[in-house]
Each structure stands twice: as structure tokens, then as C-alpha cells.
Amino acid sequence: MSTASGELRTTRQRWWGRQPIGTLFALPYLVFVLAIFAYPLGFAVYIAFHDYYFTAPGVDVPKPFVGFDNFAAVLTDPQVLEAFRNIGVFLVINVPLTVVLSLVLATALNAGIRWAAAYRIAFYVPYLTASVSLVGVWMLLFSSGGLVNAVLGPLAPDPSWLVSSTLAMPTIALFVTWKQLGFYILLYLAALQSVPRELHESAETDGANAWQRFRNVTVPGVRATTVLVLVLAIITGANLFTEPYLLTNGGGPDGASVTPVLLIYQRGIQQQNPDTAAAIGMLLVIVVGVLSLAANRINRER
Amino acid sequence: MKHPRMAGTAALLTAVALTAACSSGGGGGDGGESPSGTGPITVWLSNNEQEVGWGQDVVDAWNAEHPDEQVTAQEIPAGSSSEEAITAAITAGTAPCLVYNISSAAVPGWVRQGGLVNLSQFEDGASYIEDRVGEGAQTYLTDDGYYQLPWKSNPVMVMYNKTVFEEAGIDPENPDMATYDDFLAGSRKIVESGAADSAIWPSPTNEFFQPWFDFYPLYLAESGGTSLVEDQQATFDDENGKAVADFWATIYSEGLAPKEASTDDAMSAGTTAMQLAGPWAIASYAESVDVGFMPVPTSTGEAEPITFADSKNVSMFTSCENQATAWEFLKFSTSEESDGQLLEATGQMPLRTDLATTYADYFEANPAYEVFAAQAERTGDVPSIPNSVEVWQAFRDDYSSAVIFGSSTVEEFLSGAAETINGLVQG
Numbered sequence: 100m101s102t103a104s105g106e107l108r109t110t111r112q113r114w115w116g117r118q119p120i121g122t123l124f125a126l127p128y129l130v131f132v133l134a135i136f137a138y139p140l141g142f143a144v145y146i147a148f149h150d151y152y153f154t155a156p157g158v159d160v161p162k163p164f165v166g167f168d169n170f171a172a173v174l175t176d177p178q179v180l181e182a183f184r185n186i187g188v189f190l191v192i193n194v195p196l197t198v199v200l201s202l203v204l205a206t207a208l209n210a211g212i213r214w215a216a217a218y219r220i221a222f223y224v225p226y227l228t229a230s231v232s233l234v235g236v237w238m239l240l241f242s243s244g245g246l247v248n249a250v251l252g253p254l255a256p257d258p259s260w261l262v263s264s265t266l267a268m269p270t271i272a273l274f275v276t277w278k279q280l281g282f283y284i285l286l287y288l289a290a291l292q293s294v295p296r297e298l299h300e301s302a303e304t305d306g307a308n309a310w311q312r313f314r315n316v317t318v319p320g321v322r323a324t325t326v327l328v329l330v331l332a333i334i335t336g337a338n339l340f341t342e343p344y345l346l347t348n349g350g351g352p353d354g355a356s357v358t359p360v361l362l363i364y365q366r367g368i369q370q371q372n373p374d375t376a377a378a379i380g381m382l383l384v385i386v387v388g389v390l391s392l393a394a395n396r397i398n399r400e401r
Numbered sequence: 402m403k404h405p406r407m408a409g410t411a412a413l414l415t416a417v418a419l420t421a422a423c424s425s426g427g428g429g430g431d432g433g434e435s436p437s438g439t440g441p442i443t444v445w446l447s448n449n450e451q452e453v454g455w456g457q458d459v460v461d462a463w464n465a466e467h468p469d470e471q472v473t474a475q476e477i478p479a480g481s482s483s484e485e486a487i488t489a490a491i492t493a494g495t496a497p498c499l500v501y502n503i504s505s506a507a508v509p510g511w512v513r514q515g516g517l518v519n520l521s522q523f524e525d526g527a528s529y530i531e532d533r534v535g536e537g538a539q540t541y542l543t544d545d546g547y548y549q550l551p552w553k554s555n556p557v558m559v560m561y562n563k564t565v566f567e568e569a570g571i572d573p574e575n576p577d578m579a580t581y582d583d584f585l586a587g588s589r590k591i592v593e594s595g596a597a598d599s600a601i602w603p604s605p606t607n608e609f610f611q612p613w614f615d616f617y618p619l620y621l622a623e624s625g626g627t628s629l630v631e632d633q634q635a636t637f638d639d640e641n642g643k644a645v646a647d648f649w650a651t652i653y654s655e656g657l658a659p660k661e662a663s664t665d666d667a668m669s670a671g672t673t674a675m676q677l678a679g680p681w682a683i684a685s686y687a688e689s690v691d692v693g694f695m696p697v698p699t700s701t702g703e704a705e706p707i708t709f710a711d712s713k714n715v716s717m718f719t720s721c722e723n724q725a726t727a728w729e730f731l732k733f734s735t736s737e738e739s740d741g742q743l744l745e746a747t748g749q750m751p752l753r754t755d756l757a758t759t760y761a762d763y764f765e766a767n768p769a770y771e772v773f774a775a776q777a778e779r780t781g782d783v784p785s786i787p788n789s790v791e792v793w794q795a796f797r798d799d800y801s802s803a804v805i806f807g808s809s810t811v812e813e814f815l816s817g818a819a820e821t822i823n824g825l826v827q828g
Binding site for chain 2 (some may be wrong): 152153154155156157158160178235238239242243244258259261262264348349350351352353354365366368369370371372
């Protein structure tokens, strides 16, 4: 009897853990993760390896397994390669700028400068505002006859910011950096609270100046947050869609700001080719995964 | 499988694989093929206010006489475009019986999805459509079947701001801009005189449908109505395509049209003098701009050129159970009387052969629309071809590169796009 009840307990523990009530509370989220993340990801993997298209219910058409054909098609497509190159340009500008600016601004805000609350709100408002409305403002600022070019006068670039093949992606990178900054500043502000004040004081006693204290106390103190900021910036940056769709008119000029997610939208939704779209999606997952792992490893405490 | 975590992971993977496999099978469900079914139906209308008003009136008139076959009308659900909402509805099996906003370019894709009913399968299906549209009906065939009923058109013409023309020294009542040379000369006058910042402002954005409002109307005019693709071959890599592409390339390279999208309505703001537009523009600009209309230009100044129809049509969906009712309602809503009400309410041209004479009273009372009634007799539409949206996107990508941004030559664009498109339509 005791053996039987012991076995029952072991089985129950295996499925429900040591705290069944806790598992019960966590269950809705598990269902959410399965339905919203795991299932679509599994389905996308399936689609990427088949000659697949969406059909009406009851329409039975063959959707044969095609191995790596979809991947070969997208990897030899110059537009897809350009999209990944464009994202590379974006990340090279956006990620370092995001990390440096958010850390520096958070440190300044944390140092108790005047009007800190006003600055905090000013940095956070763009993050809270919908991209679509901000894009409208940036179009007014950066269009050929916009405010920025009016101020620059003869120094204004020709072709203008949003229609120049070389400037379109950097302009988008600046836009996204500015828009997201408030969120990352908030992360750093929280992290800065946990850096012990004594460390700063003892460094000061040892004769370290402000820059040395920032470099040797603050930066290592918020290392875990820097990893988080890096990974989040890489993930959101690699999923860029709204800005090239609206700010540069669908990946323009001449494909200079086309991104993988924009291509996924065009091919999967508009052109009804979910198989190649899923293959681009898989490649993007791999690239983002590798970059995030690299960011984590480089920044790991030694 | 002894390790609890492994067991959990295996269960998760199995669940994912099973659900994926179930979905991939396309489900069970019936195909909904019941042409004899009668009963209540639902129809979707575009979100154009006047069209919704017209639709509700027609539905009310039908419902009053058909208590057992009630029709419910609603707007197409919100999405970034009607096509995306409809594609999703077909896949989910939630499409209505009829949609009154079908773009011909989307039809082949939906036929491939198994989402549309071939109207030719109704006894009087093909004859009804052919009597309505005449010879032009053939354009709307997909796989030898009518999967759409040609409903209304918005023939594209050149709309111009009469005040700006006058300031630029162009006679607004007789602009004399029918040839490319005259059009370019007039455009230069507008910009050089400072009457407007730009002469014309087609949207330079990269959406697949933008060629319908710059290259394609002029190509149909220049070629005498040749479709972009005929007999599974791209047609535009010839002297007609080159003439049109060179014309637009000159417009852009001389700065007569901006390479950026307008941040507001350029006609209302007075930042441009011309736009390509359909009859919908008459009501839209009635309060703000004194507009005139002229046919699209050609190299020789054709007096009565063909242009792009910009049609919106009606399709029936396979998920519809009461298809017999849907077909009867479709005929009721496209009858001579209903078409007249549509013209009255929206100013859009019903796609029928005898437009100008059938509704002579309307055009007499509304002379501004008369020019469109005449133009509606001379239109071409997008071809019904496989991978249609992909074809237009490929065309747009290469056009943007060569014509708008000058990154490649017009010759490279024409031959490159033709080669890509031939590959797409020939599978």
C-alpha cells in the first residue's frame, strides 16, 4: 500500500512538481506559450520544408515535402540577401548607439540632475507612442522639403534622407534608437539602483575620477542589464517592419531598406507563398539566436 | 523517458507535431458546394461610405421581398488591405457568400486556394456576365471560368488643378497635353513658373498595385489595350513599354514628380498640379480644388486612348452554404436599376456595355461624369494570371529601380522584369 501511494506521489510529482498549486497557477501561461509561440514555430518549421500554401477548409491539395528547396530558393534570392545585409547595417548602428546612449543617459538621470523627472518622461514618451504616428512626424522632418533640410540649407543631402540608398537605413536606425531609448533607460535606471553606493565611495577614496568610476564600477555593475539590452535590441531590430514599410515606402529607395520581416509579409501574406516566407523566418530565427548568444557570451563576466 | 523533463519535452514536441500535422491536412469540413442552397446569406462591402449606403439600400429592398432569404451586409473586416482580410477569411472558412470589392489581381490566388465559386457553373452564369460586359468579359476569365462578376470601374484619367494650370499659363479648358512632348512641356511650365512644386505626383511607393496608377494606364493607352501579360508572355519589353518607361523616367529625372510619398493630399495642398485618378475624385475634390480631366497621354496624342479600368468586382465564396440565394442576390444587386443607384450614390461606373445610353439622364444632369462614361467604354484591366501579385511586385521593384531612382537603365528594367515575369507565369 505504502509502495503504491509512494509511486502515485512520484508520478504526481513528475507531472505537477513539488508545488501542484503553483503549477496550476502557471498552467494558463504554459498554454499561452504553447498556443502563441510553440505551435506557430513548429508549424512554421513544417511549412518551410513543404511546398505549402493556404487553402480553404476541405480543399485537399498535395503539399509535398521539399527538403531544403525553400531555403535554397531564398538563399539564392538577391533581395533576401540584401534584406539581411540591410538588417546588418541597421544593427551595427542601432545596437551600440542604444547601449551607449541609454547607459549614459540613465547614469546622468541617476546622478540627480535638475529636471530629472521631466527628462525621464521626455525619453519615455516616444516609446509609448505608436510607431505609425511618429513615422508621420519623421516624414515631415526628414522629407526633401522637411524641417531638417530647411535648417541644413545647402548642406542638406541630395538625394534626401529617406530616398537616398546610403542614408535610408541609417535614418531608420536613428529613428528606432530614439523611439526605443526610453525603455532601455528605464532598464538601466533599475539596474543602477542595485550598484552599491559604497563601491563608488571607495573608488573615489582611492582617487578614481568620474570617468574611471563609470568605467570600473558602473559598467561592470550593470553588466547583466547590458546583456538584456543587447539581446532585446538585437531581437527588436532584426524584426524591423513598420519603419521600412511606412517611413521609406515599402523598403525603398530601390530596396535599400527592405528587411526580412517586410519580405515575409510580402511573400507570405500578399503573394500567398507562405513556404518561402517561413524559410526566411527560420533563417531570421537562426541569425537572431546566434547574435543573441554571441552578445551574451561576449558580455559574460570573466 | 524516465527523466521527467525529457518526458515533458517529448510531450510538448508531440503536441506541436500533432497539431501541425492536423492543420496541414487542411481539416475535414465540406467544400460548401451547394449551388441549390437557399436561405440567409452574408455579404461584405468595401468601407467606402457611399458604397455602404448603396449596399444597405439594395439589401433592404431585397429583404423586403425575400423573408426566407434574408441578406446581411457588413463592411470588410479591418486589415491593412481588403485582400489580406479576405485571404485570411478563406483560409479560416469564415468568408461571406459575396464580397463587393474584388480586385482582379487577387482572384487567381484565391482560385488556387479553393476559395471562390466558378459562377459559370450556374445555368445562366456565363451568359449573364457576357451580356453585361460584352467582349471585354474574356479579361475576367480565370482557368476558363468566371470567378468574379465584373461590377464597376474607376477608369483612370489625368486630373488637373485648373487654377494651377492658369497660373502656369496653360489653358485649363484645353490644356493640349495629349502627346508625351506636350505633356512634358506643360509639366516644365508648371514647375518653372512656380505655380506648383511638382507637375504630377504618382505615389512612388513600392506596393505591388502602384503600377496601376502610373505605368499601366499609359501602357494600355500606348499599346492600344495590350495587357501586361498575354499568352503567358510579358508584353511590355517592346517599343510601347520603352516609350512609357522613358516618359516617366524623364518626369522623375527632371524633378517634375517627387520621388517621395506626399505627407498630405498633394492636390488639396496645391503641391502638385496633376494626379492620375478615377471618377471618385470629382466628389472628393468638389469642395477644395477646381479640377479638370483629360485622357492619359500617348506618344502620338491619341484622342481616345484606352486606360486602366481599376475595376472592383464581386466574387462568391465556397464557404457559402446558400449559393442559389447568393447568385439571385448577385443578379438583383447588379441589375440595371441597382447599377443606376450605384452610379447615383457613388459616381463610379457600372461595368456594362451600354453605360452612357442606359443612364443618359444621369450624365445629362452630371456633365462632370460624362467624360468618364465615355472613357469607361475604353478600358483594359489587370490580366488574370498565376502568381499575379508576385508578378506586379517584381514589376514594381524593377520599375522603381530604373524609372524612379535611376539605379539601372530602362532597357535593363524592361528585359529583366519581362524575364522574371515570364518565369512566374509559366511556373
